[in-house]
Amino acid sequence: MSFGEMLEMVDILKRTDYDGKKAKIMAKVVKSLRKNFGLRRSKDQLRKQWSDLKLREHEQYRRIRRVLQKSK
Structure with a gap:
């Protein structure tokens, strides 16, 4: 996974x-990554990556947290 995707x-x-x-939230992540990056990962793969x-x-x-704080 690239830095932007993470x-x-x-x-x-x-x-x-x-x-x-919360399965709905992970479904939102899957949908967003597919739309923005063309990345196809399952919920389980993304859950493992998050962990x-x-x-x-x-x-x-x-x-990543520093970048997100600067953008807000």
Whole structure:
């Protein structure tokens, strides 16, 4: 996943306060990524990417959060 795609995913999930259990929110992420980037991923793949981003890729997650804070 590119940085822009992850930025879009994190933006939607943070805005809606996603906790891993709301299927409608993940469907919105799938739809947005497909529309904006042509990226076809399943909800499970994106859920795993979100989990990995928060738990294992701390530096990249911090970078994304900084970018989102600057844009608001």
